[in-house]
Amino acid sequence: MNIQLEKHDDLNLTVIIALGKSDYQEKVGKEVKRIQKTANIKGFRLGKAPMGMVQKMYGKGIIADEIQRMASDAMNNYIEENKLDILGYPIASNKVESQIDIDGSEDFSFAFDCGLAPQFELSVSKKDTLEQFDITVTDKEVTDDINYSRKRHGKMLDIEAAEEEDVIYANVDELNEDGTVLDGGLIDKNISFVSSLIEDQNVKKSVLGKKVGDQFNADIKTLLNNNETVISNTLGIAKEGVNDLSSNFSVTVTEIKRRIDAEINEEYYKEVFGDLQIPKNEEEYREKIKANLENYYRNESDLWLDHQIGHLLMGKHGINLPDEFLKRWLITTKENEYTFENIDEKYAEEKSALQRRLVIDKIAAQSDLKSSEAEIREEARIYFLGLYRQYGLNIPMNDAFLDESINKKLAEREFVMQMADRVIYRKAYDAVKELITIKAKKISVEDYFTQVNAHKSAHGE
Incomplete structure (x- = not known):
């Protein structure tokens, strides 16, 4: 066995491992004998096939496996013995061609590329x-944290008429320009929105004051601020379909909810602090x-x-x-x-x-x-x-x-x-x-x- 090293630069090198017949012959011979003892070949009793036949049938595969294993072991040993600080693992070289012709040669060479870890000094000091x-x-x-907590632990109450921060639940149908239900359009879809988040002021004004059961027409895309992701998720459609939506939807208010902040009392403290000691x-x-x-x-x-x-x-x-x-x-x-x-x-x-x-x-x-x-x-x-x-x-x-x-x-x-x-x-x-x-x-x-x-x-x- 012969091992050569080609260093391309400070970070890249190729290790070439050359194997001759004398390196692998003994191990290949032992493996052929082992296989012969258990080979079940037609025309021969179990384990009685001629050595030459076993060699002919399995020899090349055994050689291929053995030289691959030997090359891999040699590569790992070379790294350890020479204390190479490598990154990742060696891979087949694209700089030096391996010579592995099982049919035409008894000598082989394996070329492995390695990436080396860079050498550098630590460069931080009191000047930094x-x-x-x-x-x-x-x-x-x-106060902000308490207000957030009170909102989080507050209750949702049914409200008669919608104000800016109320959550409005509605049922929508897609319409034609003449106000009739669009054939093949979106029907009976449930949505929710908050008036204060509507960017279009005219649409926001048209929503404020609405009561449960009220019906109005709106451009669903404007109602949801032309946000493709929000529209897609709210209506349960693909983003690609948003542009094809009608500009006219029937919106029927089904529910209005208002979050009422929790009152600061013993019940609230128990909910916030759980098993921990509650404040007096x-x-x-x-x-x-x-x-x-x-x-x-x-x-x-x-x-x-x-x-x-x-x-x-x-x-x-x-x-x-x-x-x-x-x-x-x-x-x-x-x-x-x-x-x-x-x-x-x-x-x-x-x-x-x-x-x-x-x-x-x-x-x-x-x-x-x-x-x-x-x-x-x-x-x-x-x-x-x-x-x-x-x-x-x-x-x-x-x-x-x-x-x-x-x-x-x-x-x-x-x-x-x-x-x-x-x-x-x-x-x-x-x-x-x-x-x-x-x-x-x-x-x-x-x-x-x-x-x-x-x-x-x-x-x-």
Whole structure:
């Protein structure tokens, strides 16, 4: 066996593995003998077929399998012995042609392309300055949060005549220009809308004051603000059919609902706080809400600092990658997701994630960051608590159901690796905070969101 390396540049190389008959002959011979003992060939008793016949029937297939396995093993050993820091896995070369002619030769060569991880130094220091926001919660934010909660816990009441914020439920039929029902049109469709959201002022005025049972004609597209998605979803039709709708619909009001804010009383406190200790009075309630908001915005500030650190790390490390190799590797190894047609569009996201991963790995190596079993379990707990809260489930940290969910997922290797990565990312960002300068800045809630939204708009986030 002979192994040669062709380095094309700092990020790309080809490994050529040459195999002669002497490399594989013994193993092929043993495999032929093994097959002979169990071969069931017509005209011969089980295991008694001549060796030459078995060789003729199975030899080429055995050689093909054996040289492929030997080349693959040799490639993996070469990477390990030479400590090659590769990205992805080796793939068949498109730079050097492999020589695999089972029928015409006894010598073979396999050429594998490899993409190398770029070499770079971590480039962050105390000269790099980021702001951490100290977000001030005022009475306005407390009142807004309470008002939102009162609406959320309020009741929907039947109303006689529609006002701006009422929800109007109606039955609609598509009409001809002369007001007759359109043959083949939309019939008996139930819709709902809110007067205050109607952009056309004339249509809005025509809706206000309507009562249950009232009928009026309207352009359904104008009623729903010419929003193709809303119209499609409301009427249950494809977006392509929206333009073909008649401009004349009969609208019959079937129901009018108004949300009445919940009154602040003991019943409301029990509904809001559940099994938690309920406030004794409105002053204590406001104090609880303020404390909750301060915790929320403290967490928001931490998350935003991490977001800024991510931008800093990417901006300070212009990492080049073996792009052409990685695109081919993705198409080869994830053929259900990546094709020659979509790879350029999808690769940008993969590239950004890999660049970030390389920087995190550099920080982890430099700071000797590890993830322990206890840290992985705790990360899984945080993961599941966040997941359940998305569905409105507030589960205690020591809940048996939560523990069961964690234990079940931690039996999956891929999930354990995912949680370990999250631990390392968290530690790496904490390590960066020690390397750079962080200045505290007091800021109002309104100004915080103004800055965040401006940043996201500038970066297309």
